[in-house]
Amino acid sequence: MTGVALPTITAIRVDTNETIEVFQTENGRWQTFGDVLIVGDLIPGDPPIFVPDTISPVPTPSPDPVPTPEPTPTPTPTDPNVPTPTPTPIGDNLAPIAVDDQVTAVAGQTVIFNVLENDIDPDNNSGEGTTTQTLSISQFGSAVNGNLEVNRDSGVFVYQANLDFSGLEVIPYTASDGQTTSNLANVFITVLPSNVITVEGAGFGTDGDDSILGSQTTADSINGLGGSDTIFGQGGADILSGNEGDDLLFGNQDNDTLAGNQGNDCLYGGQNADLILGQEGNDQAYGNKGEDTLFGSEGQDCLYGGQGSDCLRGGIDSDRLFGDKDSDVLLGDAGNDSVYGGEGEDFIFGNEGSDSLLGDAGADTIYGGTGSDSLLGGDDVDQLSGEVGDDFIFGGLGADTLTGGSGSDTFVVAEGTGGPSIEDADIVVDFEVGSDRIGLADGLSFDDLGISQSSENAGDTIIRVGTDGEFLAVLLGIDSNSLTESNFVGVNVPPTPTPTPDPTPTPTPDPTPTPTPDP
Template sequence: MGAQSDPNKEVLYYGDTGELIGTESFSLDPFAGGSYLGKPIADLEFVTENLVRSGSNWLNGANYGVLDDGVLNFGFWNNIQELQNSYYVNDDGSIRFSEANPATFSAFSTAQRAVARTTIALWDDLIDISFRETRSGVADITYGNTAAGANVQAYAYLPFGDVYDDYYAQFGWETAQIGRLGGDVWIGGNVGSNFTPLQNSYYSVITQIHETGHALGLSHPGDYNASDDNDGIPGPDPITYTNDAYFAQDSLQYSVMSYFDAYETGAQHIDWTLTNFAYAATPLVHDVAAIQALYGVDTTTRTGDTVYGFNSTANRTAYDFTSNTRPIVTIWDAGGIDTIDFSGWNTPSVIDLNEGAFSSGGGTEQFLTLAQVNANRAALGFAPRSQATFNFYEGLKAQLGLTNGLFKDNVSIAYGATIENATGGGGNDRLIANNVANVLTGNGGVDFASYEAATAGVTVNLATGGTAGYAAGDSYVGIEGVIGSDFNDVLDGSAGDDLFAVSGGADAINGGAGSDTLTFQFAEAGVNVSLTGTGLGGHTLTSIENLTGSAFNDTLGGDSAANVINGGAGIDTLFYAGATSGVTVNLATGGTRGLAAGDTYVSIENITATNFADNLTGDAGVNVIQGGLGADTLTGGAGDVLSYADSAAAITINLGNNYAAGGTAARDVISGFDNVTASAFNDNITGDNDANTLTGGDGNDTLIGAAGADQLFGGIGNDSIRAGNDNDYIEAGNGNDTVLGDAQNDTLFGGAGDDNLNGGGNDDYLNGGTGTNTLTGGTGLDIFDFDTASFTDTITDFRTGLDKIDVSDIAGFTFIGGAAFSGANQLRFYTDGANRALAGDIDGDGVADLVIHLTGAVSVVAGDLILV
């Protein structure tokens, strides 16, 4: 099959905001015509034509095969004598091909033959051709082992035809002789992965499936073959997805004929309990389409009611997940009422019943240590992983951005097959319906019936089943939630506690009895919604008590009922749009007054309250609390932010004495806050003795630190900023700002505009930014940093031998003292009237591109400069 591809690849997922595709179950096929990682996403016709592009097959007449008897025969080379009596040996007895060498040939073992027979059966299930086992001399497809090449994994000869004629004609072979070679499969006898273990999901099995695909006429998806690299790049180089894949879907997610790992296209087929790759145990979704296009469709395969997965009745071990515990399979089924059964897993699963779609099940939610991995490997008789190999997988995990070891996109349904039912397991499952009558069974966990793939609106009642539209005829067992379509849906709950997820369209949602939840847990971006209707578009809600956000930063609001507001992951904000009176909110204990009465909060970090008198208290986390209009009582804690970003007028805040005035701060009672975000007007903010972060925003603000290591941000406007009595960090922002440090070690940034920075006492760092800046270090050992070329900055109190001037971010200068410029990236010191200056020539034209003015009769020597 060839070497594995380079794992140094970023995996990207596609989907517009709010789509329910993305990271759980995803196929590139529906996006044909687009691109992925710079490669075109091919349509099914192109994929199929590409896999059969050799034109070599067994369709040589009314019948087919060497015997032309309407049956494809397969068999095994049993001994060297059979080969020496065959077309592998010349008429004079000399060896024509190395496979006939007694020193390198070996017959298939009993276990290998069992795998080969299963492989033939899997291909036979797909196509309108019958197979029969026979002796080697008359077999169309014949299997054997050869150790002729030290690192040869395996290879196969395509069926007879013109594909070999030009090459072998040079040896005097006739067409009939060439044809007898076609279809033979050779497994590399020196490669251990071909023999141990001979089990589904391991490389030994996919190798036989892959090579048998060649023997039937399939090519690789791209123009690559073993070490033959045809990517057009001069010289030998590794065969990689980046260099050699013609189209986006060329990976082991879609085809066993590919050389490239499934993670190249976003799937996750690594078994993290053993730190090895799991491989396909059947031909995959593109292989099925291609082989059926070539030979026709077998309409007799599993026409009864068949179960795939746990409790399997498919009569193929690949589809029995109690034995094939790491399933990478594609399901072909010709009829009956069929089921995909994931009931044996207690981890979250996705089952997608649509043709060509991928489902995700199995794997582990927690990554393991090396010791745990090796314990698992020892239990199966595998050699332990070395630390170096384990580290490789750890690096791959980080490269792919994996947060768990669950399999993703590992079970697919062939195009043209219809599977009616889905059964989940003990985890929180998503069961995606198709356009026939489905039975969706959730079992344990919190499970969703999903209509995200629907091509029309649905009418769903979780108590009685789907009654209209795309959901007509559907029934639900153990389903707690429903995901609507992109169209106009009617979604009704049961008597229990239900969950509803909306997508496009204008949906009418009625939770009915119980405590029901509108959830955005599947959304691809943060949302701003409330149960009063904010952000819901055309959706209408009846009897919905609770709201759950996305995995991103959400803004969530309840209604007059007792709500449970769950932010989920991200930094989430609670708000009360439409309130007619104030609220009392404590993020730790819940809401007790107004619209918030009876509310419970989960994973909510911030509060934006009403325009009335509110009483807001944070929890033990870091909260941003914004009271709005009204005389509010606002209580923070360590790290909390008091925000007046929405104030329509300037405010004054003093954290030292908990004073609040002006704008929406008027009449507020504040306590316990470390940080303040001011308004867009001319604010006056003073810190306290803790480490404060004071953010001015727009307007001409006055920011004053106190004791504690403060961070002061002026924002836009002409700000006046004064550090407190500690090591403070100040960014003045845009505008003409005045910044004064204190007696400690301060870091001062001016930003855009004409700034005046004064470090005060001790050792300070000053960077004026752009504009005309005046920099005064004060006492102490100061660093004056310049990261842009300017002609207008002035240092007022530089002291040679004590202070430093840092120009390393502009260019790699060489200091030339008082000499004239003679080349690029030179820095010189010269007299500028009564003052002095440093000048830098960056481009070597003899003209200064940088001038730093120094007040007074100072001197600068090389030791005063930081050049690199």
């Protein structure tokens, strides 16, 4: 098996072009080929997964700042993935559909935007079809924290927030096609403080608490420096570094790189494939959309993959990892970690410490690593391996394959997790009489079981409910006569490890987070 490594880069993004040198493995160990050496973890599997020992911090911008341009905030584009409501027919005419808008503004400055640009006329008579009829504003609410002027015919809003206000301004409105009125929609205007720093290209914060707004079109490189900063990348493939303090970073559009650095930071990738590094402190990281890479590093971190096939690595200390949608790779690393695969066919590796690992939906592959781990397969056909330590292994629904590894392991069965044929039973690969035990969950007792062997499974022990009930497990290579009641124990299945952060991550509304700084 061969792998690739960059001589100066420790994390390689998928589907990018890099100049590489080749190295190879020999007898299961990573070896150099030429002058290249890679040190890290070789995660078991087919094929194995190689994870470097460290991910280097994101380089910060040069300390020679670029002059800050005059603030020219622009509207945040509407998320194209916002679900479209079903139009309601009224007579021969379908009512228009108004869609929420997201806008970023600066206190004391004017921002101009058109709320009708993303609204829909199902009859195709909004100027895009064969007729000339256009949508217009039917009704709108007033601005509470600023001045608002509205051109009903064009849909243009002119908004200026009060100089002393920062936060979220919400303005409702409805649209009309001349015959019928739309649903109620909202304009969410995130107002940044009047002292916001705007950046186009490269820029810096100060030693205090800053609000920094990147460009809508360029790839920005922003370093918050000291203080607890709020940095909003907007458009372009941005590099955002919080540096000191408890920072709040938003990548938003494109493939962004976010680094919290010191402090307890909160990092949102937004759309596309982002690289998010918590680094020091107890951080919260959210990939949101796209195939993201999240690395907590030091501290007790909480990592959420969101949509897309993500890679999450906890790092040092006890972390909480949540893959969420799609097929993810989740690595607990050091510490007693809680890892939750969510939907999709996930690969989960607890590594060091006594970890709590749950595959949930999808055909998952779970390795405990060292320590006394709890492995829960969840739904579908899962592969569970405790490896080193005294592990608790429960396949859940589906015909799962359970391997204990070294240590005194407990293989759990429960009524309702098997099926009417032996193909529905879990396969226990390496049960050891006298060392391992069969755990009976959900009130199942030894007297409820039927333990037997058959000519079709000579040499293996079959465990089912009664003599003709559902098949629960097959113990490979075990003589049924060697089992007694002492090899079974009643157990409680541990609670599902769902790493829900406290407090609930902000800002709202979903799906595109926008910063809401304190006044």
